[in-house]
Amino acid sequence: MSDVATGCHEFAADLSALLDDELTSERAAEVRAHVAACDGCRGRLATLARVDAALSRAPAPVVPASLRARLEARLESARESDTSSRPPARAGGPRRAWRGRAAGALAAAAAGVALYLAVTTREPARPEAAPSPVQVARPLDLGSVPEDELGLALEIETVEDLDVIANLELLELVLASDAS
Amino acid sequence: MNAPDQDAALMLAFCAGDGAAFDALFGRWAAPLLRYLERMLRDAAGAEELVQEVFLRVHGARQRYQPQARFSTWLYRIATNLALNELRRPRRRELHTSLDEPEGPMLAGEGPAAEDVLDARRLLARVEHELARLPERQRAALCLSAVEGLSYVEVAEALEISESAVKSLVHRARTALVERIEDVE
Numbered sequence: 001m002s003d004v005a006t007g008c009h010e011f012a013a014d015l016s017a018l019l020d021d022e023l024t025s026e027r028a029a030e031v032r033a034h035v036a037a038c039d040g041c042r043g044r045l046a047t048l049a050r051v052d053a054a055l056s057r058a059p060a061p062v063v064p065a066s067l068r069a070r071l072e073a074r075l076e077s078a079r080e081s082d083t084s085s086r087p088p089a090r091a092g093g094p095r096r097a098w099r100g101r102a103a104g105a106l107a108a109a110a111a112g113v114a115l116y117l118a119v120t121t122r123e124p125a126r127p128e129a130a131p132s133p134v135q136v137a138r139p140l141d142l143g144s145v146p147e148d149e150l151g152l153a154l155e156i157e158t159v160e161d162l163d164v165i166a167n168l169e170l171l172e173l174v175l176a177s178d179a180s
Numbered sequence: 181m182n183a184p185d186q187d188a189a190l191m192l193a194f195c196a197g198d199g200a201a202f203d204a205l206f207g208r209w210a211a212p213l214l215r216y217l218e219r220m221l222r223d224a225a226g227a228e229e230l231v232q233e234v235f236l237r238v239h240g241a242r243q244r245y246q247p248q249a250r251f252s253t254w255l256y257r258i259a260t261n262l263a264l265n266e267l268r269r270p271r272r273r274e275l276h277t278s279l280d281e282p283e284g285p286m287l288a289g290e291g292p293a294a295e296d297v298l299d300a301r302r303l304l305a306r307v308e309h310e311l312a313r314l315p316e317r318q319r320a321a322l323c324l325s326a327v328e329g330l331s332y333v334e335v336a337e338a339l340e341i342s343e344s345a346v347k348s349l350v351h352r353a354r355t356a357l358v359e360r361i362e363d364v365e
Binding site: 012013015016017019020022044047048050051052054055056057058060061062063064067068070071074075078 | 307308
């Protein structure tokens with residue numbers, strides 16, 4: 001039999017594991033023997049078991065019918081996103097036509113940037129204003145680039161497309177400023 | 181895996197293209213996950229969101245799933261990581277610490293009359309309240325072990341800690357719960 005006065009501390013940590021059936025059979029037998037002889041540990045074990053029982057008796061949550069539908073909607077959205085982010089086929093058709101339009105737009109934009117830089121270099125520097133990426137860009141010399149290579153260089157999307165658009169807007173601003 | 185894992189078999193079937201197997205996994209695990217996550221978050225709507233997140237990840241893992249652990253252990257590991265991440269968000273922390281104190285008797289004492297005083301629902305409310313105040317990992321370990329029925333080895337895998345650490349967490353969680361509840365008696 002265990003020494004109750006000194007044994008409780010030794011057994012306290014294993015009361016929980018006894019409830020969870022996580023002790024070896026030898027250790028479980030030792031703990032049970034101590035509990036049988038010790039009112040304090042018996043009471044503690046009963047209390048621990050009561051807490052577990054309260055948690056286990058809690059009614060299971062009802063899964064809302066809408067939860068599966070919401071999951072399906074998110075899966076569908078993920079599938080669509082996955083499909084739309086996949087690059088289209090590279091060869092032929094509309095892609096070629098887009099290349100031609102983009103090449104023209106980029107050439108016009110580059111000319112605009114060159115014109116803009118020519119204008120801004122005549123003005124005094126403004127140290128308080130940080131230069132924008134467009135202002136520090138150098139004009140592109142597209143004259144020496146074969147059309148096919150230009151087309152390949154434009155086989156890009158999103159960021160480059162936005163640059164083209166931004167350069168076109170810049171060109172309009174410069175031309176408007178020049179006209180006034 | 182010792183015993184045959186029916187859920188792993190379903191997951192493998194899903195990986196092979198059987199969409200009904202995914203539905204079956206949802207049917208089997210949505211409720212236990214919701215129970216676990218509600219206890220972790222103390223927020224039914226948030227728990228539902230995370231159940232969706234768990235199944236999104238299960239769905240997304242269909243190309244690379246390997247049944248190295250029990251399916252349930254893997255599922256609870258995903259759920260636990262999501263819950264712990266959610267609980268670390270400041271807004272969640274504020275919500276969590278503003279829980280109202282429930283009323284009612286706590287644990288019954290040892291006397292015979294005390295059993296009569298015990299009101300199971302109010303005791304449950306008290307236990308749930310104190311459970312929510314436990315440190316997150318203690319709460320997770322106790323819920324997974326005492327409620328969800330995972331072995332310490334499985335809890336260790338789910339929480340990515342050692343088995344001895346699980347034993348310690350569960351012991352401290354139960355002890356803290358009991359002492360806090362007894363203090364209010």
